[in-house]
Amino acid sequence: MSDDGMGETRREPPPGFHDVDWTRGFGRQVGPLFRRDEGGRRVMGLFVDAHHTNGLMNAHGGLLMTLADMAWDNVVSMERSMFWVTVRLTCDFLDGAKTGEWVEAGGELISNADNLFVVQGLVWAGERKLVSGTGVFKGIRPREPRPGEKAFLEQMSA
Amino acid sequence: MSDDGMGETRREPPPGFHDVDWTRGFGRQVGPLFRRDEGGRRVMGLFVDAHHTNGLMNAHGGLLMTLADMAWDNVVSMERSMFWVTVRLTCDFLDGAKTGEWVEAGGELISNADNLFVVQGLVWAGERKLVSGTGVFKGIRPREPRPGEKAFLEQMSA
Numbered sequence: 001m002s003d004d005g006m007g008e009t010r011r012e013p014p015p016g017f018h019d020v021d022w023t024r025g026f027g028r029q030v031g032p033l034f035r036r037d038e039g040g041r042r043v044m045g046l047f048v049d050a051h052h053t054n055g056l057m058n059a060h061g062g063l064l065m066t067l068a069d070m071a072w073d074n075v076v077s078m079e080r081s082m083f084w085v086t087v088r089l090t091c092d093f094l095d096g097a098k099t100g101e102w103v104e105a106g107g108e109l110i111s112n113a114d115n116l117f118v119v120q121g122l123v124w125a126g127e128r129k130l131v132s133g134t135g136v137f138k139g140i141r142p143r144e145p146r147p148g149e150k151a152f153l154e155q156m157s158a
Numbered sequence: 159m160s161d162d163g164m165g166e167t168r169r170e171p172p173p174g175f176h177d178v179d180w181t182r183g184f185g186r187q188v189g190p191l192f193r194r195d196e197g198g199r200r201v202m203g204l205f206v207d208a209h210h211t212n213g214l215m216n217a218h219g220g221l222l223m224t225l226a227d228m229a230w231d232n233v234v235s236m237e238r239s240m241f242w243v244t245v246r247l248t249c250d251f252l253d254g255a256k257t258g259e260w261v262e263a264g265g266e267l268i269s270n271a272d273n274l275f276v277v278q279g280l281v282w283a284g285e286r287k288l289v290s291g292t293g294v295f296k297g298i299r300p301r302e303p304r305p306g307e308k309a310f311l312e313q314m315s316a
Contacts, residue, residue: 025211026218029187053183060184061244062227066220073219086219090248 011047014102020044030066040150042078043106044071048097058096059103064123064131065091071105072121072135079109081145081152084117084137091133097125107135115139169205172260178202188224198308200236201264202229206255216254217261222281222289223249229263230279230293237267239303239310242275242295249291255283265293273297 017034020027027033030052034045044067046052054060068091076084097103107121116138123131145151175192178185185191188210192203202225204210212218226249234242255261265279274296281289303309 024208025213025215026209026221027212029209030220050182051184051187054185055183057183060224061231061247062188062220062224063184065223065227065247066218069220069223086251088248088250089219089223090246092246093244 013045013047017043017045026066027070030063033067033070037078037148040078040148040153041106042071042074042148043104044074045102045104048099048101048103050099053099056096057099059098059101059130061091061093064093064097064103065089067103067105068121068123068131068133069135071123072107072119072133073137075107075109075119075121075135076117076137076139077146078149080112080117080139080142081149082115082142083140085140086135087116087138088136089133090135091131093131095125095128095130097130101125103130105131171203171205175201175203184224185228188221191225191228195236195306198236198306198311199264200229200232200306201262202232203260203262206257206259206261208257211257214254215257217256217259217288219249219251222251222255222261223247225261225263226279226281226289226291227293229281230265230277230291231295233265233267233277233279233293234275234295234297235304236307238270238275238297238300239307240273240300241298243298244293245274245296246294247291248293249289251289253283253286253288255286255288259283261288263289 013034016036020033036043048059052063105123107119111118119135171192174194178191206217210221263281265277269276277293
């Protein structure tokens with residue numbers, strides 16, 4: 001019981017953004033998603049589509065939180081190349097996004113004591129901040145660095 | 159770019175739950191969703207499907223937060239029949255849910271000073287608590303009571 005975004009108009013994301021290759025699960029369901037990797041940092045983005053909206057045809061709060069979750073927890077992957085679980089997510093809703101708008105999300109690692117990672121994050125549309133919040137993630141164990149991650153970039157330059 | 163849940167096996171929710179008639183937007187995208195109304199209180203539920211999962215085939219954090227958002231903000235509708243916006247949502251992740259599991263969500267209105275509504279909520283699967291959290295919502299203006307809401311039930315019995 002869901003829209004199939006394949007039928008919607010294909011729009012080009014801003015320069016530097018590439019498709020996220022999530023072909024299954026909730027990542028696919030809330031897509032199409034894009035990412036831009038630069039120097040071990042990642043920004044995720046999407047166009048607000050009809051299948052993302054609430055009753056006012058704005059981006060649904062659940063969609064913005066899902067994008068925040070994906071982008072903010074990615075900080076742990078990019079910085080530490082670890083498996084992790086989400087412990088807590090706090091989202092303050094500041095402004096809305098309309099259908100068709102391009103929305104981005106990213107965060108900063110501000111603490112990592114005892115493998116408890118705290119990320120301050122934002123979701124924004126152009127100059128407008130939509131969501132401000134904090135994610136707390138628990139590192140489970142290290143894994144092989146993946147393309148774009150800081151440890152991967154260090155391996156490449158070693 | 160999304161799964162079409164229509165192709166999946168139709169499962170019957172627990173007694174008392176009925177389809178949520180959201181035929182568009184993010185509510186449809188994350189469905190099929192169900193609700194059980196009783197005495198002006200509502201519990202929402204869904205079966206975790208393939209299109210709800212993370213890389214571990216568990217319910218994605220974004221899906222659980224979306225269900226929390228929908229169920230906890232519904233408390234404002236049920237108790238006060240108002241239009242509202244979400245101000246803040248805090249989610250503590252306690253446990254996961256696997257594909258096929260039936261998951262429910264609901265909350266309690268604990269404060270309503272100055273039309274700032276605070277809801278303590280849970281998401282659970284049987285005896286297991288999955289998400290515990292708080293939603294803060296700002297009431298915008300009253301609207302006509304809808305079926306299931308306390309004000310609607312009072313009109314009916316008047």
